[in-house]
Amino acid sequence: MGWQWRLEIVPKATKQLSEFVQRVKREPFEHALDEPVAMWTETEILDDKEIKAAVAIIRTRGCYWSIKEGCTMCGYFNDTVPGGVETEFLEQQWIEIINHFSNYKYVKIYTSGSFLDPTEIPKDFANMIMTDLVNYGVEKVLVESLPEFVHERHMQYDKSPKIEVAIGLESATPIVLDKCVNKRLTEKGFKRACKAVHEIGGTVKAYILLKPPYLNEGQSIEDTIYSAKFAAPYVDKISINPVNIQKNTVGERMWRNREWKPPWLWSVVEVIEKCEKIGTKVYSDPTGGGTQRGAHNCGKCDSEILKNLKNNRINGVKVEKPKCECRKLWKNLVEQAKYRRDGSEPEGYRRSFVGKWS
Numbered sequence: 525m526g527w528q529w530r531l532e533i534v535p536k537a538t539k540q541l542s543e544f545v546q547r548v549k550r551e552p553f554e555h556a557l558d559e560p561v562a563m564w565t566e567t568e569i570l571d572d573k574e575i576k577a578a579v580a581i582i583r584t585r586g587c588y589w590s591i592k593e594g595c596t597m598c599g600y601f602n603d604t605v606p607g608g609v610e611t612e613f614l615e616q617q618w619i620e621i622i623n624h625f626s627n628y629k630y631v632k633i634y635t636s637g638s639f640l641d642p643t644e645i646p647k648d649f650a651n652m653i654m655t656d657l658v659n660y661g662v663e664k665v666l667v668e669s670l671p672e673f674v675h676e677r678h679m680q681y682d683k684s685p686k687i688e689v690a691i692g693l694e695s696a697t698p699i700v701l702d703k704c705v706n707k708r709l710t711e712k713g714f715k716r717a718c719k720a721v722h723e724i725g726g727t728v729k730a731y732i733l734l735k736p737p738y739l740n741e742g743q744s745i746e747d748t749i750y751s752a753k754f755a756a757p758y759v760d761k762i763s764i765n766p767v768n769i770q771k772n773t774v775g776e777r778m779w780r781n782r783e784w785k786p787p788w789l790w791s792v793v794e795v796i797e798k799c800e801k802i803g804t805k806v807y808s809d810p811t812g813g814g815t816q817r818g819a820h821n822c823g824k825c826d827s828e829i830l831k832n833l834k835n836n837r838i839n840g841v842k843v844e845k846p847k848c849e850c851r852k853l854w855k856n857l858v859e860q861a862k863y864r865r866d867g868s869e870p871e872g873y874r875r876s877f878v879g880k881w882s
Contacts, residue, residue, distance in 0.1 A: 632666040
C-alpha cells in the first residue's frame with residue numbers, strides 16, 4: 525500500500541497523537557453507580573435461526589487503554605466512572621440487567637472496556653454473571669476484550685454459556701494502528717488471543733474499522749479489505765465498523781474542523797462485496813448509519829442501503845446496490861485517493877451541494 529509513507533508525517537510522532545487524544549477528552553459527567561449504561565434488544569442469528577438477542581452495557585471504570593492514552597475514534601469513556609465502580613454497585617446493576625434477560629438465548633454484555641480485564645470486572649463478579657446466565661437458559665454470551673486480557677484463566681467459570689469474544693483488531697496495518705487509531709496491538713498478540721478463545725471452545729468476532737481519522741476514502745477501503753483478509757483464518761466472523769463521530773474524540777475535533785468525514789455507505793458495500801470469498805462471514809451494522817455523524821451517502825439512498833446491509837447480516841444475501849446519482853460522486857472521490865492528503869471533502873459534496881448537510 526503505497527500511501528502508508530504519508531502517515532509517517534501525519535502526525536509526526538505517536539507521542540504527539542497520544543497527547544492529542546488526551547487533550548480533546550473531557551471528564552465524564554457523574555453517573556448513577558447502580559444503574560447500567562443501557563439495555564436493549566436486537567436481531568441476531570443463533571444456530572442459523574433469526575432471534576432476538578438481549579444487550580446490556582455495565583457501567584465500569586472503562587477501558588484501561590483509554591485511561592492510559594485512548595483511541596482517536598472512541599468516546600465510550602464518556603459513559604464510565606473515573607476511579608472505578610465498587611463490586612456492590614456492579615452487582616446492583618446486574619440485578620437490574622438480569623431481570624430483563626429472561627427468555628433470551630443470546631446475550632451481549634458490554635462494559636465500555638474489557639470484560640476479561642479482572643481490574644475492570646472482578647473475576648468473582650464475572651463468574652456470578654456467567655452462572656446466572658446459565659440458570660436463565662442463555663446459550664451464548666458475547667463479551668468484548670482487548671487481546672492482552674484474553675487468557676484461559678480469565679475465561680474459567682464454574683459454568684457458562686458458550687462464549688463469544690469480540691476483539692478490536694481495528695486494522696492489520698501497524699502504521700494505521702499507531703498513526704490513525706493510536707492503539708498498540710501486535711499480530712502475535714491477536715493470533716494468541718484468538719487461539720486462547722478457540723481452545724476453551726469459544727468463538728471469536730473481530731472488529732475492523734473503516735476510515736479511521738487521517739485516512740481518505742480509497743485508503744480506508746484498501747486497508748479494511750486487507751485487514752479482513754488477514755483476520756479471516758483466525759476468527760469466526762468479522763464486523764466491519766465504519767467509524768462514527770463520538771463526543772470528545774480526535775475524530776470529532778477533525779470533523780468539526782472539516783478535516784475528515786465519516787465513510788460513505790458505498791464504501792461499506794464495497795468492502796462487504798470484496799470480502800465475500802475470504803472464507804469467513806463479513807458483515808456490517810453501521811452505528812449511526814445514515815446520519816451526519818455516521819456512515820452516510822447523499823441522504824436519498826441511505827435507508828435502502830442500511831436495509832440491505834441488515835438483510836446481508838441476518839440472511840447472508842448479497843448486498844443489493846440501489847441506483848443513485850451519488851455513487852458517481854463516491855467513485856470520483858475513491859479514484860482521487862492517491863492525490864488526496866486526508867479524509868476531508870468539500871462541504872455539501874455528498875448531496876451535490878444541495879440541501880442542509882452532507
